[in-house]
Amino acid sequence: MKLIAEILVSLVALEHIYILWMEMFAWTTQGRKTFKSFPPDLFEKTKSLAANQGLYNGFLAAGLIWSMFIDDAAWSINIAYFFLGCVIVAGVYGALTAQRSIFFVQALPAILALIAVALA
Known part of the structure; x- marks a missing residue:
């Protein structure tokens, strides 16, 4: 189960x-x-806002990758829980406020990874 958790994370x-x-x-x-579904003229106008969002997504990825390199098992799990929880919250919020598909693309994979980490 540990291998499945690592793959999902x-x-x-x-x-x-x-x-x-x-x-x-x-x-x-x-x-x-x-x-x-976004108006085509929106992309150039929101380029810097999107870049800021991208940076935050990079922090989430960095935290998840970091969790896999921590030697202490308890800390590794806790860090994975924290960053997966952040992804889940962001995915649920995005699904409620922007596009419902965000739940399935972002939150659901993180939920499955969180369950796998908990079971490992």
Whole structure:
């Protein structure tokens, strides 16, 4: 079960690295393809806001990756819980305020990873 937990935490971290890249470096290109319901003129105007969001996603990814390199098992689990909890809260909030699909893309994978970490 530990291996499954590590794989799921890694996948959530990789997802947030992708979000970092898209929001910080590809907002006006890949962002348009991803968020088709946004008005096209919105992307250039919100480029710096998206970059800021991308930075926060990078912090989430860094915390999840850090949790896998901590030697003390209790600390490793606690750090993973914290950052997965942050991803879950962000995903639920995004689903309630922006797009419902954010729950399935962001929160649900983190919930599954959190369960796997708890069972490991």
